[in-house]
Amino acid sequence: MEQQKDDLPSVDEPESKIQQRIFLDRQLFMNSALNMSWQLAIVVLVPVIGGYKLGQHFKFGSFGLLAGLGLAIIMSGLLFKRQLSLSVRQPSPKKVKN
Numbered sequence: 001m002e003q004q005k006d007d008l009p010s011v012d013e014p015e016s017k018i019q020q021r022i023f024l025d026r027q028l029f030m031n032s033a034l035n036m037s038w039q040l041a042i043v044v045l046v047p048v049i050g051g052y053k054l055g056q057h058f059k060f061g062s063f064g065l066l067a068g069l070g071l072a073i074i075m076s077g078l079l080f081k082r083q084l085s086l087s088v089r090q091p092s093p094k095k096v097k098n
Contacts, residue, residue: 032083032086032087035083036079036083039079039083040076040079043072043075043076043079044072044075044076047068047069047071047072047075048065048068048069048072049068050068051064051065051066051067051068051069051071052064052065052068054068055067
């Protein structure tokens, strides 16, 4: 994908503005990572624990756990795809005026 010209810092831009953009980009990355981490925990733990409990209740053996694990893998892939599409569409932080 091509980056827009206004996304890149210009040569004439002062060092403080460049540092500020780096800080904002890092903050955006950390927010995205933290948001995805709790979603991923829920997406993995609920199906695995639920599958284990259902397997115990209906006496499936380890089939319930394996089914929950398979569901967790599929849901994790969908979560990664969604988060990637959100991070690509997210605009760069606006230029800060001093």
